[in-house]
Amino acid sequence: MANIIIDLKGISKSYDGKDALKDINLYIRENEFITLLGPSGCGKTTTLRIIGGFEYPDSGDLFFAGKKIK
Helix, strand or coil: CCCEEEEEEEEEEEECCEEEEEEEEEEEECCCCCCCCCCCCCCHHHHHHHHCCCCCCCEEEEEECCEEEC
16 A cells, blocks of 8 residues: 555635635545545635645644655
8 A cells, every 4th residue: 555645634724714624634645646626616726725835724734755744
């Protein structure tokens, strides 16, 4: 089984008091291909921006290869 390379634990993010993400948990294994599907405004882009380091979550933890990212 491949190692977990990206791990989101309890991620929450809000804009102007409205939740974009609330207590999201997601892990992606090494060499795994995933897609994020959902309706407009459900948090797909916010999730990817947090994973990419373009935004920071309001709460929760993000790990890359087992190391916590600030």
